[in-house]
Amino acid sequence: MxxxxxxxxxxxxxxxxxxxxxxxxxxxxxxxxxxxxxxxxxxxxxxxxxxxxxxxxxxxxxxxxxxxxxxxxxxxxxxxxxxxxxxxxxxxxxxxxxxxxxxxxxxxxxxxxxxxxxxxxxYMSNGSLADYLQGGDAEALSWKKRLEICIGVARGLHYLHTGAKRSVFHCILSPSTILLDDHLKPKLAGFGVNVQGSRFMTKKKQIKLDLITGTFGYMATEYAINGTVTDKCDVFSFGMVLLEVVCGRQYLIHPRETEFLEKPVEEKIDANIKGEIAPECWQVFIDIAHRCVKHEPDERPIIGEVEVELEHALLLQEQADITNTNGEYSLLSKTVIDLKLVREYFEQALFHQEDIT
Missing domain, CATH: 3.30.200.20 (Phosphorylase Kinase; domain 1)
Incomplete structure (x- = not known):
């Protein structure tokens, strides 16, 4: 090794x-x-x-x-x-x-x-992203700052997946493993469960873990059910982080929380950033987030595409802010994200343990 x-x-x-x-x-x-x-x-x-x-x-x-x-x-x-x-x-x-x-x-x-x-x-002086989103400090993060943090995380994941001789899969990505420095720049942490894949440019082999570690609500079902690890597991986890970033709370806390989960995402946007999101930016952001949390791994984008789309969303936001004279934005779309299969496995697992970690 x-x-x-x-x-x-x-x-x-x-x-x-x-x-x-x-x-x-x-x-x-x-x-x-x-x-x-x-x-x-x-x-x-x-x-x-x-x-x-x-x-x-x-x-x-x-x-x-x-x-x-x-x-x-x-x-x-x-x-x-x-x-x-x-x-x-x-x-x-x-x-x-x-x-x-x-x-x-x-x-x-x-x-x-x-x-x-x-x-x-x-030392990361601003703690973790979870401290802000789940700890009551969400008002300190504007929509643009949240988007910039997401882009930084995507860049870090892209580096792990493609930037070394062996691809690296984080496996336990969540807001708790995203740390923030003095300038709120994100840095990935929590590498104690990482898995290294095939050498760069060689044929990818399926990796399966006997010991599954992670937190329900962020784990892809193929990883949670049988320990299958690929880059698309990290993409799923990141998609759940994207939804949490925009809603200001953990998106999937309990599978029986059906009222929250069945609402359009637009109705669940964090009150601290409501009115800050330009419709053009939102359409790109929510589309890529939705694709990240698809049940089938092959339907999820690679992290490089996610990075590009988030950068595009930020550009659209900045362009809209220049021309916006009305102050607040309104979102007319209604996006419902179906996490039924994830919820079903989550509910079954609750009979055994709430957290795998």
Missing amino acids: LLNCLGFCGSMNITHTSSSQRKYPTVIEELCHQFSLADLRKSTNNFDQNRVIGRGLFSEVYKGSVQHKGASDYTVAVKRFNERGLEAFKKEIELLCQLFHPNCVSIIGFCNHIKEKIIVYE
Whole structure:
């Protein structure tokens, strides 16, 4: 696997030696700085719970500060994996050391201690997109800003799918894995469940996972039912994110929420952006969002097409804003998105567990 190429000798197993004794080859040290456990304890005030800024099944994330780029107090996010997160730690290190894109979160370093597995990332001061859409701060995001965020996410996904020797499938895309920097520029995070596909320009092979990880309401049915992973799974998840961005809430919270789901999308637009969306822009946006969440994977567009269409939608919005003298826009269309098959599987799964993660 690639991790071996980057300097993890022998196998994927983490060597049980002290961090002071471990020697990594130059390549991985150049790509990814190695922190001592003492450094990271100090940076987080000994992993003070008051510094926790995020939690997941396999890890906790702390706000900390380290020496980096000549600064002694460079703010970072310190992701501390628990015992169940060893595989996620390996996967993230393997992938993040080779990701270089403005819409993917950057890794600063790691700690591979016998007792602790930690990854240090750039700190994203504005939290996640979910914090805004689901946390009551949606009024801070205008329609144009939301559209710009969506374009950034599409660019990040496009890079994952086509920008490396092996295509990378995110698998758990949701507003919670879309982080926002000081300028509200989005960066993809949460790569502990990523799947790497075929080498670039080779024949694609179907990938199936035995352990399915994700959140109902964002997972494509082919992935949720039998673990089939393709780029179109990420496209489906992104389509659900697009609907959430425009509605200001999770689009599919519960399959029996039929009254909300059966309404036209135009009647569910977030009140904070109602009147801001030009009809020309809306038609392009809702058409591509609708296509992204089609039940059949072959009916979904590739992410490159989604990116182009969203950029087109933004251009139409900007052109309309120049000529608009009436202030608010009105949308006369009625778009109903049928998620019946997704809802049916979601409802069946609720008998077993609400969340796979």
